[in-house]
Amino acid sequence: MLIRDAEIFGRTRCDLRIEGVRIAEIGNLPARPHELVIEARGGALLPGLHDHHIHLAALAAQRSSVKCGPPQVTDADALVRALQVPGSGWLRAIGFHESVLGGALPDAAMLDRIVPDRPLRLQHRTGRMWLLNSPALAQLLAVAAPPPGLERGGNGFTGCLFDEDAWLQRALGSLPPDFGEVSAELARFGVTGVTDMSPRNDPVIARHFAQQRAQGRLVQSPVLAGSLTLAEAEQDGWRLGPLKLHLHEAALPDFDEALGFIRAGHAQGRALAVHCVTEVELVFTLALIEAAGAMPGDRIEHVSVASPELVERMTELGLHICVQPHFIAERGDRYLADVEPRHHSDLxxxxxxxxxxxxxxxxxxxxxxxxxxxxxxxxxxxxxxPSGALIGPDEALTPEEALALYLADPLDLSQTRGIAPGRPADLCLLGLPWSKARNRLSSADVTATICAGVLVYQRVDQAPFERLASAYASP
Incomplete structure (x- = not known):
């Protein structure tokens, strides 16, 4: 494959040839007989983007779920309307936030009034909690003993199921979902690699990733973070990532047990990745890492609230950070309402x-x-x-710095992936030069995506490639 007349990342306009899964050469290159040619026409050619924190199975399952949280659902009446879905089987709803009900979590009795005649499981926005109605409780408890994470109330179970996805999956008898649709969507964005950060990733889900890769259903190169047992799985079509520790301020783990967990991961040669969305969670995490001793590559996910003092401690430990800048664009107004004003500058x-x-x-x-x-x-x-308010304007990045967040090496965030002969042929082609794209930062500008030397996406309104005419063929 030849990409002709591209503005290559870090270079000037020139051509680039791919052979197999790697970049073969860069320069002023003549086309070969029968070679697939992509006409870049001066468009920016970037290393493929890598999503460093994603949950692919949950993203795939979302396609068959009802959205029940902001911005689609913001009050009780809207929740009732959203859950009026015809059918008799399981109803899976996602994205719920307690702000929809004025700060309250619905119990089984409240959900029964909304959905009385079919089993309902409503997932909290954090992904760690399911809220079940009575038909759901009845079906699940008919096939499985109640787990520790199923909350009890005065008259039995409340319907709140916390951190029990593995139990729920077994009780439902469900299999991991197909990744084909979400993989195609990511390809449209120019994403050629993902790091799946689900804390329960184990050898079973690793086999599913391997199968999806082998079947061509997942075109992105995956890195899997997850459990201690994940290290036992054969790395077939995926690479082993960090040990994931998912904290929740309301139910922090025993310090010594968490410390042992971290040390066991370090003994496997794996860095640690910790979910931190509150100041308390970050303080707890830093104390753990200080006690365990930091390992190169130890990282903190989200870092939603970080005071200058905590930033200094993270720097001293040499930690890496995975950020979600879009959360301000999606939820910033709620942050301003819910977070103490003294922490607004720390968001x-x-x-x-x-x-x-x-x-x-x-x-x-x-x-x-x-x-x-x-x-x-x-x-x-x-x-x-969303309302146009600014949060921490001094924290803004330049377009080039923002792009660099998605060009980091997934196994060493301190390194930036580039375009050079011998590098993997994972590439994102834009339909315009970077000098214009930087002012738009829009996925609509992605013209083609190449994963491991294969063209996996091309924009349909402007096909960027052509196969050389037969007249160019060798006699």
């Missing part, structure tokens, strides 16, 4: 981390945020909430 920092020398990468956290990395880049530059 979703970017510039401060960069100037402190902390290595950063960007991740979508999809389906709990938009999977479009270009929206995240735009949000990193403008820092505006």
């Amino acid at each position: 979703y920092r970017l510039r401060t981390f960069r100037e402190a020398g902390l290595s950063m990468a960007g991740g979508s956290d999809a389906p709990y945020g938009s999977a479009d990395p270009w929206r995240a880049m735009a949000a990193a530059v403008c820092r505006r909430t």
